[in-house]
Amino acid sequence: MNNKEFISRLAEKTNFNKNDVQEYVKDFADFLGNVLEDNDTLTIPNFGNFEIKKKKERIVVNPATKQRMLVPPKLSLNFKPGLALKEKLKYHDQNNA
């Protein structure tokens, strides 16, 4: 399901205008990006948690050139599905649906 299908499906469900729906989705992304800081979590019941985790810096070696590089620390956004959703989709087979 690509963005276009997703938006139209969502618009259908909520009876909102497609453009508006796209706007709201963007607001959601803004929340994830700008409100959440390091170690913050957003918990959505029956869905899962969005959380920001700090990844430490590390040294990697390019196997071809043996060049060592220091990769800086970074913040990353993770999604951890909730138990209900996980179980629901664990043995899900799309052909049966």
Next chain:
Amino acid sequence: MNNRYTLRDLIEKIAQASGISSRHADAFMRAFIETVVEGLERENIVKIKHVGTFKLVTVNERASIDVNTGESIQIESHKKISFTPDEHLKEVVNKPFALFQTIVVEDDVDSDALNAIGEDETEDIPEETNVETEDANVEAEEVTAATEVPTEGTANEAEEAIEISEEPINTAFVAEDSTEQVAEEPKEEVPTSEETTETEEKPTATEDIQTITSHLKEEKVKVVEKPVAIASESVEEESETTEPADETEEKASVNPWKIATIVLAAILIALLGYWAGYHRVFLSDNNQDTTAVKVAETDVTANDSVNESDSLDSLNMMPVVDSTASATTKNVSPEKKVTPYKRPVTTTQRSKTLDLPVRNLHQVQPGETLYMIAEREYGRKDYAKYIIEYNGISNPDIIEKGSILKIPEIVK
């Protein structure tokens, strides 16, 4: 930090940003989740612009061991949900650390050069380096005070190392100086002076530094009048070529003046740096409490990375020449650097809430929580603890509607 947001917070935020009622925002979020799950069920993948991609990934079956019984068990093949954030969203999330870049660590770079790189990274926060230099400076001074000519070589070295980490121009100046020194005894020293001029022509700062430190070592060796074998080959060669005793006397008579000028220059620079650093700390303390915390945090990580690479490097190719210089800088670096930041933070955090003046009064409305009040009053939910403390609320989960809360003026 460590905030937990709920769907309710999210809905409020969306309603605020897009100007729809929170009921509509609520309906929207529910439909959003429903649609994502539906899409996963139907097509295993949902791509959402600005947000990212949800995917259902198949995990192959694999053998494992039951941790309780020790029996080997088979984990069935199953599906799991993966989420990859949109590129732009990734960048936004990583914004606080966006200034960092991947650095290539070369095998022949010594720790001083790495220090220089580390400081480039944290350019906007110069206090750290200044404090470092100051401390090291004091240390070096102590050394000179305690002992006489022979140890001055080491003190000088320490100074040198600090200067190097501070600014490259300075080291260039010192380099010239030391070559001058050597040039004053041209007859015996012909091979070494040639070498220094050669190395001076080399472009990178690190190589200059190395020659300087090796020079210092050499001088030290002579002054002590023991041709101690030091790991670096070049030093050994040079000390061999310049054995005789009368030379050392000559050197000893010339050196103190030069050394004194170098030491003076270093102290001046360190003081200037410290002064500038102090002013910055003062300003940031006044203005932005929270950003100071953030800066401190990134700072610490930067330090970490530098230190880590530092030690790694020292493991790999540290010749003895470097070890004294880098050791002195290391002694100072990890703990002391951080302290000036922590001080302002802790003083503000350890609140004497009860002494604060009352800013206004707030009558609790039905359905309101302390978090909501704190967010409205201060813009931050975690400041609810001040209200709780200030009003002596024993159970923050229950507040009477219609009761009047005193909202303290929070002074930064």
